[in-house]
Amino acid sequence: MIASFTKAVAQLSDPQFRRSLLLGLLATVLVYILLYLGIGWGMARLSVFGIAWADRLTEVLGSLAIFVLTVLMFPSVVTLVLGFLLDDVAAAVERRYYPGLPPPRRQKLGEMTWGALRFALVTVAVNLVALPFALVLLFAGIGVAVYYAVNGYLLAREYFELVAWRRVEPTTADAMRRRHAVRLWLDGVAITFVSTLPVVNLVAPLIGTAVMVHEFENLRAKSNS
Numbered sequence: 001m002i003a004s005f006t007k008a009v010a011q012l013s014d015p016q017f018r019r020s021l022l023l024g025l026l027a028t029v030l031v032y033i034l035l036y037l038g039i040g041w042g043m044a045r046l047s048v049f050g051i052a053w054a055d056r057l058t059e060v061l062g063s064l065a066i067f068v069l070t071v072l073m074f075p076s077v078v079t080l081v082l083g084f085l086l087d088d089v090a091a092a093v094e095r096r097y098y099p100g101l102p103p104p105r106r107q108k109l110g111e112m113t114w115g116a117l118r119f120a121l122v123t124v125a126v127n128l129v130a131l132p133f134a135l136v137l138l139f140a141g142i143g144v145a146v147y148y149a150v151n152g153y154l155l156a157r158e159y160f161e162l163v164a165w166r167r168v169e170p171t172t173a174d175a176m177r178r179r180h181a182v183r184l185w186l187d188g189v190a191i192t193f194v195s196t197l198p199v200v201n202l203v204a205p206l207i208g209t210a211v212m213v214h215e216f217e218n219l220r221a222k223s224n225s
Helices: 002-013 015-044 054-080 084-098 109-138 143-164 169-181 181-193 204-224
Strands: none
Touching: 002 015, 002 084, 002 204, 015 054, 015 084, 015 169, 015 181, 015 204, 054 109, 084 143, 084 204, 143 169, 169 181, 181 204
């Protein structure tokens, strides 16, 4: 795992990595600009109290709250946008470290859609189940452990499927993921930790994808040996 993370961090200067990050940042900024324009237009026409100074104060406080919220959500939105660009990141890792690999398998639209939908459903279900436990355990001082445990599983699954489905059938990838569940979960916990670091969390999707490419190829090599 350490070797996979070392290689992933070392490749952050790769042109494809920089290109994906730049596109993710630009797309996020564009989304925010459109969001602010829409909210500004709506707030300017909002009249809650019918009193000029009260409505103006509401507009200012509302705009401030939205600004703080969007700043806090910026890394999450970047991560969401980068999700559509990570296939190119995986390809860049393969070109650099595994040049002998054949072209990736062609994924059907239905397969890709089902993969995304299934992950979304798993994410919602696991977090809903974990929420009451996390709230109770928070008072015992171990709520953070629940956060890392749950998100470690989710991120491990997300990134492993992203890279594995490029090379093998989903059923094969699922069997492989279950067989190496503990190792991949530890990878996911480490990726979760990186995702909590300010500024560094912007490149967490790139690191997570690169790490899983190395982990997948290492595990596949051991299975074939």
